[in-house]
Amino acid sequence: DGGITQSPKYLFRKEGQNVTLSCEQNLNHDAMYWYRQDPGQGLRLIYYSQIVNDFQKGDIAEGYSVSREKKESFPLTVTSAQKNPTAFYLCASSISLGGGVRGEQFFGPGTRLTVL
Amino acid sequence: AQSVTQLDSQVPVFEEAPVELRCNYSSSVSVYLFWYVQYPNQGLQLLLKYLSGSTLVESINGFEAEFNKSQTSFHLRKPSVHISDTAEYFCAVSDIRDDKIIFGKGTRLHILP
Numbered sequence: 071d072g073g074i075t076q077s078p079k080y081l082f083r084k085e086g087q088n089v090t091l092s093c094e095q096n097l098n099h100d101a102m103y104w105y106r107q108d109p110g111q112g113l114r115l116i117y118y119s120q121i122v123n124d125f126q127k128g129d130i131a132e133g134y135s136v137s138r139e140k141k142e143s144f145p146l147t148v149t150s151a152q153k154n155p156t157a158f159y160l161c162a163s164s165i166s167l168g169g170g171v172r173g174e175q176f177f178g179p180g181t182r183l184t185v186l
Numbered sequence: 187a188q189s190v191t192q193l194d195s196q197v198p199v200f201e202e203a204p205v206e207l208r209c210n211y212s213s214s215v216s217v218y219l220f221w222y223v224q225y226p227n228q229g230l231q232l233l234l235k236y237l238s239g240s241t242l243v244e245s246i247n248g249f250e251a252e253f254n255k256s257q258t259s260f261h262l263r264k265p266s267v268h269i270s271d272t273a274e275y276f277c278a279v280s281d282i283r284d285d286k287i288i289f290g291k292g293t294r295l296h297i298l299p
Contacts, residue, residue, distance in 0.1 A: 074229075076229075105289075110195060110291060110292075111291060112276065112289050112290055112291035112292050113230075113276070113289040115286060118286065128286075160229055160230065162229075162230075174220070174232060174235065175230075175232075175287060176232075177222075177229035177230040177231070178229050179228055179229045180227070180228065180229050182227070
């Protein structure tokens with residue numbers, strides 16, 4: 071079955087540590103996205119990528135980094151510079167960027183990160 | 187720039203009663219509109235979308251939404267809710283020029299027995 075997988079589902083980290091969240095898709099989608107979700111704030115875009123080896127900052131990129139070395143993988147690193155990293159992180163993909171049928175986004179199950 | 191406003195953060199409704207979740211958007215160009223649903227501790231799933239054509243769009247589980255260009259709205263309705271509809275619902279907008287989808291802050295639907 072095609073889809074998006076995120077691992078782990080729950081992640082705990084000590085303050086000052088970097089941590090990497092995994093996102094893999096087998097939908098052959100070109101575009102991939104990372105969102106952060108906090109209660110009452112909806113989804114906020116962290117980074118997105120349209121093609122391999124290229125990515126753009128979203129609205130809240132500070133304290134995060136990404137890579138896109140393979141089409142199917144888009145890992146997110148939460149660095150120690152991120153002031154409030156505790157949140158629910160969602161990865162998504164779409165056939166291409168933009169709206170309409172090609173821009174419809176498919177989401178993974180999410181990773182809940184807690185900083186201790 | 188586009189924006190999406192979901193007017194209610196929470197909506198309580200009795201089981202088998204009708205419900206409307208409100209969504210308004212702002213954009214200077216033609217838009218595409220989406221409703222996504224998120225069940226607890228899961229990712230988002232597309233519920234329905236408006237791209238063009240008929241302004242009334244329906245989902246397979248009884249939800250419908252109507253695109254109203256003059257009122258810049260895309261409200262989601264269901265004539266009779268079930269306990270299984272308990273979830274958070276997100277309205278989203280994009281246009282053909284942009285490279286992102288903008289999400290509203292979500293409306294949490296509580297079904298009361």
